[in-house]
Amino acid sequence: MAVTGIDRLDGRIIGLLAREPRIGVLEMSRRLGVARGTAQARLDRLQSNGVIRGFGPEVDPAALGYPVTAFATLEIRQGQGADVRAHLATVPEVLELHTTTGTGDMLCRLVARSNADLQRVIDRVVGFDGIVRAATAIVMENPVPLRIIPLVEQAAEDSAGHD
Amino acid sequence: MAVTGIDRLDGRIIGLLAREPRIGVLEMSRRLGVARGTAQARLDRLQSNGVIRGFGPEVDPAALGYPVTAFATLEIRQGQGADVRAHLATVPEVLELHTTTGTGDMLCRLVARSNADLQRVIDRVVGFDGIVRAATAIVMENPVPLRIIPLVEQAAEDSAGHD
């Protein structure tokens, strides 16, 4: 079914939702200048498409007492990948894990209560047999926090031609 | 301001919201077995605390036509940091940017329409004077997608003692 293109209206819906997440379908249709049913249908489609995965609460780890973020590049012993994945999944401070090409085999995002606490987290992460080596980079600043709107706008424009 | 501890009830609220984001305060209070006002007040506090940053839609880049994710480690020429940050902020495919300690100076998350397209994105990213060198790791699998619930539970348990 080709790529799930989105048009400008879809883009505006996502933008609106990003700016004011608690907005209802009715208010949304008013701002967009379309009928409520249309806004409803578009939103339903975006969700069943998988373009919008959900509206989960965005929790700030810092506010939870975990102000330190780090990225760790892990080198894995051959054939231990599955075990390492399972191990890392049990560590709450591992927020995200990817397997990658390149120098390391895996990349994970960690948080900790302090720089000192990061040592504990890293020990727990690498204290597992399949992990050969770990290189950690502590995050100092976050000039661009995780964002999606510019990409949504790009995608909406791209598909505008054949729409 | 001490650390913004959360207790078990807060933890359950966040968990509930994560599982069923479209749930209302009334239904939430029913599930939690507390009065509606309590659920309301807790939720308000979590939001003004900054623990819950918002309820923005989670958009899947893959569904938008960007199925390829990569991480790039950038080395920056001394004193060019601010310029590079500004440059990267203008690239829609840059989803996230951090300045870090360690081998590189910055780490950014990229998406692209294909492996071939990733070349275009990287060219655009590094086609800027202040960037000395870039090392890119393409994401193959994502065994642990960005998550927060385990950490929330951890935080809720930790503060349960002195609560």
Added chain:
DNA sequence: TTTCCAGTGGGCAACCTGACCAGTGATATG
């Protein structure tokens, strides 16, 4: 003891949702 705070349980009007429906214009399809 008094005050403060979080929580309870209830009530109220206004609003929103999900579900319908008939009608319209544009775009395929025969």
Added chain:
DNA sequence: CATATCACTGGTCAGGTTGCCCACTGGAAA
């Protein structure tokens, strides 16, 4: 050309939810 199909409009409806109010309770701190 006639006919489906599709997305959209604009409207209705009952039922649920929200935001706001109130009085009351129990625990903790001053």
